[in-house]
Amino acid sequence: VKITRRQWIGLGLGSVPVLAVADAFLVEPGWIRQTDVVLDPGRRTCRLVHFTDLHYRGDELALLALVKRIDRLAPDLVCFTGDIAEELKYADEALKILRAMKAPLYGVPGNHEGWSGVDAGKISEAFAATGGAWLPDRWAYALSSQVRITGVDQAPGKATPEEGKLNILLMHYPAFADRLEGKKFDLILAGHSHGGQVRLPLVGAPVVPFDVGKYQRGLYSTPAGPLYVGTGIGWYGVRARFLCRPEIAVITV
Numbered sequence: 001v002k003i004t005r006r007q008w009i010g011l012g013l014g015s016v017p018v019l020a021v022a023d024a025f026l027v028e029p030g031w032i033r034q035t036d037v038v039l040d041p042g043r044r045t046c047r048l049v050h051f052t053d054l055h056y057r058g059d060e061l062a063l064l065a066l067v068k069r070i071d072r073l074a075p076d077l078v079c080f081t082g083d084i085a086e087e088l089k090y091a092d093e094a095l096k097i098l099r100a101m102k103a104p105l106y107g108v109p110g111n112h113e114g115w116s117g118v119d120a121g122k123i124s125e126a127f128a129a130t131g132g133a134w135l136p137d138r139w140a141y142a143l144s145s146q147v148r149i150t151g152v153d154q155a156p157g158k159a160t161p162e163e164g165k166l167n168i169l170l171m172h173y174p175a176f177a178d179r180l181e182g183k184k185f186d187l188i189l190a191g192h193s194h195g196g197q198v199r200l201p202l203v204g205a206p207v208v209p210f211d212v213g214k215y216q217r218g219l220y221s222t223p224a225g226p227l228y229v230g231t232g233i234g235w236y237g238v239r240a241r242f243l244c245r246p247e248i249a250v251i252t253v
C-alpha cells in the first residue's frame with residue numbers, strides 16, 4: 001500500500017488530538033515541574049519551597065515522593081497555600097505524611113479545608129510537628145525571627161507586615177492580593193487557581209475558579225508586593241491537566 005503525502009499529513013494531524021488527550025490524562029497530572037524564582041539577588045534571606053492545592057485522594061506513593069523531593073531541596077522553610085485533602089477521609093493520611101517533612105512547614109487553609117470539615121486542630125498539630133505553623137489569620141516568626149510569615153484565611157485586610165523583618169504572606173485566593181489595603185509584603189504566595197488546570201493554545205484557561213481574578217499562575221507584580229501563584233499539585237473535577245503541569249516553586253527572597 002502506497003501512502004500519499006496528503007495521507008501522511010492527514011495521519012499526522014489526526015494524531016494531534018490523540019496525543020493531546022494522552023498528555024492531559026496520562027502524562028501531565030503526575031509530572032511535577034520545579035520552577036526557580038530569585039526575587040532579589042542582592043538579599044537572599046530565605047530559600048523556600050512553595051506548593052499548594054494538594055487535593056490528596058489517597059495516592060500515598062505520590063505524596064511520599066513529593067515530600068522526599070522537597071526534603072532533597074533542603075529549603076529553609078516550606079509554604080503551603082491551601083486544599084490539603086479532597087475529602088475528610090483522606091485528611092489523616094495526608095497529614096501523617098506531611099508531618100514528616102524535614103523543613104518547617106507553614107500553611108493556610110483553602111476552600112477544601114472548610115468543605116471537607118477537617119479538624120483544624122489536627123492540621124495545626126501536624127504543621128507544628130515540622131517546626132512550622134498553621135496560620136489561618138495568624139502569623140509566626142521563622143528562621144530565627146528574620147522572617148515573619150502571615151497567613152490569611154478570610155481576612156486579608158487584617159494582614160500586617162512588620163518593620164525590619166522579611167514579610168511573607170500566605171493566602172489561598174490570588175484575588176486577595178487586591179484587598180491588602182495598601183500594605184507591602186516582600187513575597188505573597190497563593191494557590192487555588194490550579195493555573196486553570198487545562199489551558200488551550202492562544203486561548204489560555206477556559207475556566208478558572210472564583211477569587212482568582214487576573215492572577216492565574218506564576219509571578220506578578222502587585223501594589224502589595226510580588227505575588228507568586230502556584231499551579232498546584234492535585235486537580236479538581238477530573239484527573240486532567242493540559243499545558244499546565246503541577247508545580248513546586250523554589251523561591252529565594
Ligand SMILES: [Fe+2]
Binds near residue numbers: 082194232236
Ligand atoms: Fe484547589
